[in-house]
Amino acid sequence: MSISDEFEFIKSIEPSTLFHRNKVVGIGDDAAIIGVDSKFEKVVCVDTMVEEIHFSAQTMEPFDIGYKALAANISDVAAMGGIPLYYLVSITIPTRWAKKDLVAIYDGMRALGDQYKMDLIGGDTTSGSSLVLSVFVIGKVETGKRLLRSNARNGDIVFVSGSLGESAAGLDLLLKNVAIENQEKWKQLVSRHKQPSPKVSLGRVLAGFERVALNDVSDGLASELIEITEASNVDIMINKDTIPIDPILMQYNPKNALTWALTGGEDFELVGTISPADWPFLQKQCKELEIVISAIGKVADGDGKVFMYDEHGKVELKKEGFNHFQKE
DSSP states (O other), X not given: OOOOXXXXXXXXXXXXXXXXXXXXXXXXXXXXXXXXSSSEEEEEEEEEEEBTTTBOTTTOOXXXXXXXXXXXXXXXXXXXXXXXXXXXXXXXXXXTSOHHHHHHHHHXXXXXXXHTTXXXXXXXXXXXXXXXXXXXXXXXXXXXXXXXXXXXXXXXXEEEESOOSHHHHHHHHHHTTOOHHHHTTTHHHHHHHHSOOOOHHHHHHHTTSSOEEEEEOSSOHHHHHHHXXXXXXXXXXXXGGGSOOOXXXXXXXXXXXXXXXXHTOXXXXXXXXXXXXXXXXXXXXXXXXXXXXXXXXXXXXXXXXEEEEETTEEEEEOOOSOOTTOOO
């Protein structure tokens, strides 16, 4: 059997029942949640990066590979409102990789992990034809405070943090091997691709509200919003003009900026919904913490669709972000 669609495959393997009562949330959100005690639940997630699929020597230094692999998992913890605590690493190593480069991968993970006071507590190493890096992260969130995709309700404000599309632009620069003298000019774009910043602080702020639906922007804004609408059985309406796009991205490639913002992925910002009554309080807290956040639309009754209003009217957005099993 061949796998043609990543998202449908994930749905097909989701269990209908759970054998362990302390597993509160499993497949279907950015991370699993396992009960710890009366005050906290565990947040558990794993991501895998494969050479020549998620990265290559042309676009990423070994340090950046490790950094980004851990960042992707920390971002999943942030999307649940959690605190990252520990990580384990499973790595498949080709013989052509030098020891110093492998050490640099772990240095990249340690550099980011130290920012969040995370401990590396184990892992596994094997040999193979391509470098494969799987990172498993364990975190925690206060009991009952988990932020699920299924929490969106009619009338909610749709928001997103930071700005979108810069990681895709950074990859475009690296793939085109832009002359080194221009790299400084586009440094922000390249950095957003190589060393993204998970939004743990914002996730912690959001965990303080009664009801928030949340996702991290790993596969593209459109895809993440659709996951929320499908889980919550609602529709979302966003406005093109409110999607946050940094001026440096518009300067680099105004033609592709919106497409990259909607479908580029790997920005690792947080996108979600919150009640209109709580929105002003969220804005106030974000301003105090110097967290950039934008309202981009609203939630409506519906059946799992996302629409964008632009100068031509209303268009339905599709899951056009990265899909491991999508055919060319």
